[in-house]
Amino acid sequence: MAPAAPAKKPARKTAAKTASTAAGKPAPRSDVERRLLSLGLETPIDFALHVPLRFEDETRNLPIASLQPGMTAQVEGEILRSEVIQRPRRQLTAVIADETGELGLRWLNFYPSQQRQVTPGARLRARGEIRGGLFGREIVHPRMTRADAPMPTALTPVYPSTEGLPQSVLRKAVARALQQVELRDTLPQAVLDRYGLMPFEPALRALHQPPPGGADDFLHERSDPAWQRIKFDELLAQQLSLAAARAARRDKRAETLPLDTRRQGLVRRLYQALPFQLTDAQMRVVEEISADLSRNYPMHRLLQGDVGSGKTVVAALAAAQAIACGAQVALMAPTEILAEQHFRKLGDWLAPLGVTVAWLTGSLSPRQRRAALAAAADGSAQLIVGTQAIIQEHVVFHRLGLMIVDEQHRFGVGQRLALSRKGEGEGGPLAPHQLHMSATPIPRTLAMTFFADLDVSVIDALPPGRTPIVTKLVAESRRDQVVELVAQEVRQGRQAYWVCPLVEESEALQLQTAVDTCETLRQVLPDLRIGLVHGKLPQAEKAQVMKDFHAAELDLLVATTVIEVGVDVPRASLMVIEHAERFGLAQLHQLRGRVGRGSAESVCVLLYQAPLGMVARERLRAMFETNDGFEIARRDLAQRGPGEFLGTRQSGLALLRFADIETDTELAEQAREAAAWLRRDHPEVVQAHLTRWLRGREDFLRT
Structure with missing residues (x-):
């Protein structure tokens, strides 16, 4: 009876697994699968598009005498001596020699099998970065293989990885995917001819298996025709997604909030109450926003202006136009101090004109919070100002017509997604108009690449009286x-x-x-x-x-x-x-x-x-x-890259894996032109291309 007990355990596990499968639950993933998923690798095309970071040349051995510090090389020779030394810390050292000289090998952490491998007299290959040590050139933690092992005939790719995921696993997975996946071209020949692009399959295979010799230059310069094709495809997918988002917004309905031109209208009374005159630049963007609010599809406008250019008063006038039509307005800021500044300033301007302004942040007492939520829900609060507390699920608006977001790039991607959907379906099928404000001017290439679905207004002059x-x-x-x-x-x-x-x-x-x-x-x-x-x-x-x-x-x-x-x-x-x-x-x-x-x-x-x-x-x-904010933004972008600049690192998704918005401006222009052309003449191409490149991640581009 005793031996029978262990036999029952696997049976129970199998039954549980079967029940789980029958219930529609996914089978548990292995550690390797979870690590692959963390890199976005799930389907064969994911692996195929996972191109190497660099290549290692294991196809040849270099003479030890030719090695220079800083280079990565492979040598073949005989182990002359090896020992474990105890000072300054326990480590394994060895010396390998060929007919041209000797090279030191060092392991700061090692296993007994590695110690046995470097037995004097063994012929081995050693590969790694050459360093200049106290006792001559050496490799620290070299990768070792037996000299009689078959020599690779192609460069060895090194793929982007994560902790606990060996390169050997990635190489096998990518190689298997390249055999399985159908790498048909999503683009018609007319597009390839027009922009001088090479076909997709040979371009992608060249990135995984470039010719020996110039692999590192090939990877780092990214000017080869193969790279140009992959970068174009990525930029095109982005432009197609943004164009689709823009078109989808035009299909949505929003409440029309036309400007009240009566003498005693709220907007006119606000103009009269302001202690200053608006600049021509401010008046221009006010008119652009006013025209958007008068349309029956949702406004999605980005208002840019340098620090101190007067964006708040523009937002106040937009809010007044919406409130005059009976709609509510919500303004969200990333910090309580900024939200409170808006609350105070907008209150000073609008409260004397009969507008009820509510305050909603996470630091309110339960009683204050209940009062603010009730005022938003029953419509007694016409303007609600606060932090990200505004986008929480239990916050309901009576008739939300306009959402204003200040410093929108400081919110995480998930927060901006929740905001973009706030109000849709609340009180009816109408979507709210959206005005995003930023005191961080967006450089032209960045705006063209990541904000192509938004209308952009720029306050390009400071109010008079501002001293440099x-x-x-x-x-x-x-x-x-x-x-x-x-x-x-x-x-x-x-x-x-x-x-x-x-x-x-x-x-x-x-x-x-x-x-x-x-x-x-x-x-x-x-x-x-x-x-x-x-x-x-x-x-x-x-x-x-x-x-x-x-x-x-x-x-x-x-x-x-x-x-x-x-x-x-x-x-x-x-x-x-x-x-x-x-x-x-x-x-x-x-x-x-x-x-x-x-x-x-x-x-x-x-x-x-x-x-x-x-x-x-x-x-x-x-x-x-x-002091020019646009020049500061350009230099900041060059230093930090678009992920930090736009506040999208939280998404866990790379904005652009292959293209560079600073150096690939011409490609981005071509991709934008091609996107319009394909949407008009080749709609069947559009979906195939988006499926390959985005696979449901379009939402992260609409924020």
């Missing part, structure tokens, strides 16, 4: 002079910001840095009224500090980057950014934009710690050389 901001680069060793500059500004009746550095390792350390800096400045400048604001401060306390700074009851505001956007204090004329080398270029530009909002000459001091790295030096140089 003088940017100064000051080394940390001159910190005392910066503190004295703060004192001088305050004595002249002005205010100042002191922004504390980013501490990537720990938010707690960053907070402590802000607290310590504030205390130090209070000791050094005892006659100044100094406030502190940071992300961990309770919302009520944070709001009070900001209110005091607005009212000039504080002279100096010590802050973390929570003041990066939205803070508007005209008396503030000095911005000090400590350890400026730790900040990104767009962030530095946004912070600098907190000053220069009044009539006094404004200064931004970038306090840096020497020595500077190359990237940090380029950032600070860009800040010193230009």
Whole structure:
């Protein structure tokens, strides 16, 4: 009876697995399958499009005498000696020699099998990067094979991988996929001829199996016809998806919200109440947005404008037009400080005109939250301002007609997807109009590539009276002079910001840095009224500090980057950014934009710690050389790439795997032209191409 017990266990597992399958549950995935899925590899075409990062040439052995540090090479020879040494740490060393010389081999971590492999007298091949060591050239952790093993006849691809997924598994999977998959061309011959493209199958196979000799140049320069074809296909899929999204929006219905031109209309009364005149640039974009709101399909417009260009008043006029038609408006901002700035400013403009403005964020008390949700649901709140709390499932609007999103690139992809669908199906089949605002100007190539489905308005001039901001680069060793500059500004009746550095390792350390800096400045400048604001401060306390700074009851505001956007204090004329080398270029530009909002000459001091790295030096140089937001954005894009620039790294999907928006502008133009042509004349091609390249990921392009 005893032996029978183990035999029953597999039977029960099999039954459970069968029941699970019968119930329609997917079979559990292996570790390898899960790791492949994390790379987006599931179907044969996924593997076929998973091109190598680089190639290793195992088709030949190089003489040891010809090796230079930095090169990757393979040698063949005899193991002369090997030993395990204990100092400075336990490691395995060996020496391999051919007829031209000797080469050291070193393993910092090793198995007994590796030690047995390098027995003196064994003939082996060793491959790896050549380093210059204390005792001559060596390879650390070489890859070893027996000398009598068959020599590969082609270059060995090295594929993008993840932890726990060996290259051998990937190579076999890709090779199997290339045998199974049908690599038919999705594009008609007319497209290939028009743009001088090579056929798809030979192009893709060339990327997996390039000719020996120039494989690395082939990969890195990406100017070969094979690369041009794959990049064109990727850009074309993107343009087709964006064009389809744009067309789908035209098919949706939205409430028409025409401009009320009556003398006592809400928009006219708002114009009359404003304490300033709009610029020509502002009037132009107001008219563009107004025309969009009057149509019966949803507006999807991106409003760009540099820091301080006056986007908020444009949003207020759009909101007034929608509210005058009986619709609700929701405005979402990425931080509570920015949302509160909008709440205060829009309230100051619209509440006196009879508009009820509600406030909805995650920090509200349960009673306040219930009241705000009820006001949104029954329509008594005409304008709802808040953070991402606005897009939560239980938030229901009575008649949502317009959604305004500020600093839209700072939201994750999932949040923007939820926002793009908010209101669709609530209270009927109508979709809300959408206005996205960004103070980070989008470079032309990026707009063409990633925002082709949006209409774009640009406020390309600052309001009159804005004084240019003088940017100064000051080394940390001159910190005392910066503190004295703060004192001088305050004595002249002005205010100042002191922004504390980013501490990537720990938010707690960053907070402590802000607290310590504030205390130090209070000791050094005892006659100044100094406030502190940071992300961990309770919302009520944070709001009070900001209110005091607005009212000039504080002279100096010590802050973390929570003041990066939205803070508007005209008396503030000095911005000090400590350890400026730790900040990104767009962030530095946004912070600098907190000053220069009044009539006094404004200064931004970038306090840096020497020595500077190359990237940090380029950032600070860009800040010193230009105040132009579009030029800053162009340089920022070149440094960071589109994923960080657009705030899409959270999606886990590469924006472009093969094409480069800086160097492939001409290809992008051709892809956009071809997309229009194919949608018009070859609709059957469009779906086949999208299926190959996107496979349901189109949603990540519509955000």
